[in-house]
Amino acid sequence: MSRIRSRDTGPEMAIRRILHARGLRYRVDMPIPVEPKCSRADIVFTRARLAVYVDGCFWHRCPEHGTSPKANAEWWQAKLDRNVRRDRQTDRTLTDADWRVIRIWEHEDPSEAAERIIAALSGSQSRSP
Numbered sequence: 039m040s041r042i043r044s045r046d047t048g049p050e051m052a053i054r055r056i057l058h059a060r061g062l063r064y065r066v067d068m069p070i071p072v073e074p075k076c077s078r079a080d081i082v083f084t085r086a087r088l089a090v091y092v093d094g095c096f097w098h099r100c101p102e103h104g105t106s107p108k109a110n111a112e113w114w115q116a117k118l119d120r121n122v123r124r125d126r127q128t129d130r131t132l133t134d135a136d137w138r139v140i141r142i143w144e145h146e147d148p149s150e151a152a153e154r155i156i157a158a159l160s161g162s163q164s165r166s167p
C-alpha cells in the first residue's frame with residue numbers, strides 16, 4: 039500500500055521556505071492533541087494555536103480543479119466525499135479546541151498563502167473597524 043504523498047510536495051515546501059525565511063518557526067506534520075482524536079496538520083504553530091493544511095486539489099475536491107474519475111466513479115465519489123467530510127470534521131474539532139485552521143489549496147500562489155499565514159499569526163486578520 040502506498041501512502042498518499044501530499045507532504046513535501048511543491049506547494050507546501052514553497053510555503054514553508056517563505057515562512058522560514060521570514061524567521062517563523064513551525065512544526066511539520068504534527069499531531070495536535072485534541073478530542074476525540076489527534077488531528078495531524080501540515081504546518082503547525084503550537085504557541086499561536088494555528089494549524090495549516092495544504093490540500094491537494096484532487097483529494098480534497100478543489101472547486102476549480104476537483105475532478106471525478108470516470109472509472110470506478112461510485113467508489114471515487116464515496117472516497118472523495120469522505121475526505122471532504124473528514125476535512126470539515128477536523129476543522130470543527132480544532133476550532134472547538136480553540137485552534138485556528140487555515141486551509142490552502144495546492145494551486146494557490148505560495149507567497150500569497152504564506153502572507154495569509156503571517157497575517158493570521160500577527161493577529162492582523164481581525165477586521166478593521
Ligand SMILES: [Zn+2]
Nearest residue numbers: 095100103145
Ligand atoms: Zn485547485
